[in-house]
Amino acid sequence: MPKTQSDVLSASTLVKVAEEFGTPVYIYHAEKIKTQYTKLKQAFAKSDTRFFYACKALTNINILRYMNSLGCGLDTVSIQEVELGLRAGFDPKNIIFTPNCVDLQEIIAAKELGVNINIDNISILEQFGNTFGGSYPICIRLNPHIMAGGNFKISTGHVDSKFGISIHQIRHIERIVKSTKLKVTGLHMHTGSEIKDVDVFLRGVEIMFEMTEHFPDLESIDLGSGFKVAYQPGDPETDIDLLGEKLTEAFNKFSAKYKRPLQLWFEPGKYLVSQCGYFVVKANVIKQTTATVFVGVNSGFNHLIRPMFYDSFHLIRNISNPQGTERIYTVVGNICETDTFGWDRKITEVREGDFLVFYNAGAYGFEMSSNFNSRLKPAEVMIKDGKPHLIRKRDTIDDLLKNQVEIAL
Numbered sequence: 070m071p072k073t074q075s076d077v078l079s080a081s082t083l084v085k086v087a088e089e090f091g092t093p094v095y096i097y098h099a100e101k102i103k104t105q106y107t108k109l110k111q112a113f114a115k116s117d118t119r120f121f122y123a124c125k126a127l128t129n130i131n132i133l134r135y136m137n138s139l140g141c142g143l144d145t146v147s148i149q150e151v152e153l154g155l156r157a158g159f160d161p162k163n164i165i166f167t168p169n170c171v172d173l174q175e176i177i178a179a180k181e182l183g184v185n186i187n188i189d190n191i192s193i194l195e196q197f198g199n200t201f202g203g204s205y206p207i208c209i210r211l212n213p214h215i216m217a218g219g220n221f222k223i224s225t226g227h228v229d230s231k232f233g234i235s236i237h238q239i240r241h242i243e244r245i246v247k248s249t250k251l252k253v254t255g256l257h258m259h260t261g262s263e264i265k266d267v268d269v270f271l272r273g274v275e276i277m278f279e280m281t282e283h284f285p286d287l288e289s290i291d292l293g294s295g296f297k298v299a300y301q302p303g304d305p306e307t308d309i310d311l312l313g314e315k316l317t318e319a320f321n322k323f324s325a326k327y328k329r330p331l332q333l334w335f336e337p338g339k340y341l342v343s344q345c346g347y348f349v350v351k352a353n354v355i356k357q358t359t360a361t362v363f364v365g366v367n368s369g370f371n372h373l374i375r376p377m378f379y380d381s382f383h384l385i386r387n388i389s390n391p392q393g394t395e396r397i398y399t400v401v402g403n404i405c406e407t408d409t410f411g412w413d414r415k416i417t418e419v420r421e422g423d424f425l426v427f428y429n430a431g432a433y434g435f436e437m438s439s440n441f442n443s444r445l446k447p448a449e450v451m452i453k454d455g456k457p458h459l460i461r462k463r464d465t466i467d468d469l470l471k472n473q474v475e476i477a478l
């Protein structure tokens with residue numbers, strides 16, 4: 070979402086990258102990531118707070134390496150993300166593993182790699198305790214039963230959610246911890262994505278404070294993420310400064326009462342990388358029907374699925390004709406499925422061959438892409454210090470066939 074000039078890549082910069090590397094292409098602006106990270110650090114400067122980038126939003130190894138260079142930790146949800154983090158150079162101590170519904174084998178693999186582990190169900194907690202006792206400290210993911218988040222699909226803390234162990238099962242957790250001598254050093258919650266209301270976090274942390282009395286070895290409280298960013302001008306955002314102020318106040322007050330020093334942890338994904346990303350496509354055809362003017366672009370939900378999957382709004386602009394007259398278009402993809410990026414959008418006049426940009430394409434953009442329709446995944450480019458670097462080559466037809474095994478027929 071364009072805000073200030075220095076915060077946003079210009080149309081001409083994006084066009085240049087599109088011309089050099091082709092389209093569709095994801096473009097990431099490194100300095101914007103740094104700006105976001107710095108905002109978080111500053112908002113929480115008065116408390117002992119650490120941030121772990123939730124890398125499921127965007128896992129290109131260069132993005133991970135850049136996060137590491139900023140001093141940010143890493144939050145992972147699969148053993149593969151853990152391995153990517155280690156390859157990117159993260160110290161295992163700076164990696165959190167927060168999977169759900171994985172088997173004990175995957176948890177053991179993470180233990181062998183030495184990362185922080187969040188356990189999110191009673192069954193694994195018991196198995197882990199029985200196998201390792203207190204020899205490897207763990208964190209527990211609780212479900213505080215707070216209904217929050219931009220929509221039901223991305224809300225994870227409600228009563229019907231599969232995530233975390235219900236706070237109402239605390240007695241059961243305690244029994245397992247006691248009888249297996251588990252050492253619990255962290256409590257975790259993550260109530261969902263796109264939470265704009267600061268009070269949700271304050272309610273969450275109060276519940277976590279209440280839970281601390283059951284765990285004598287705590288070192289950290291992890292409030293997950295869910296910071297909302299603006300997707301268009303005027304969109305509400307999580308007020309990070311207010312959040313920092315209020316949470317710091319609550320946290321420091323609690324820490325003074327608590328017998329041990331506690332760290333506050335967060336796992337932002339979207340907040341760090343959403344706005345750094347631009348997805349540039351080409352207008353293939355302008356198709357006027359009786360009711361609608363469609364722009365058909367050389368991409369689809371195989372490359373950016375958020376509009377179709379979550380009904381997400383991504384601002385679309387014509388960077389090849391930024392001064393043109395505004396007209397109303399419906400922007401669709403080239404996939405043989407209903408594939409609409411945006412209905413009735415005011416965009417400056419689009420001509421076939423023009424480049425369009427989708428803003429806020431850094432988080433859950435490339436990462437959720439697929440090869441549906443046997444289309445190739447886009448290239449990724451990182452702009453750092455004003456220079457574009459190719460950080461992922463566009464797929465080729467060989468990538469589609471690479472793991473297929475041809476049998477005698």
Ligand SMILES: *Cc1c(COP(=O)(O)O)cnc(C)c1O
Binds near residue numbers: 146261336337339
């Ligand atoms: C997805 C996820 C996050 C990041 O959420 P955002 O809305 O992208 O900030 C953080 N923690 C966990 C455990 C997650 O699954």
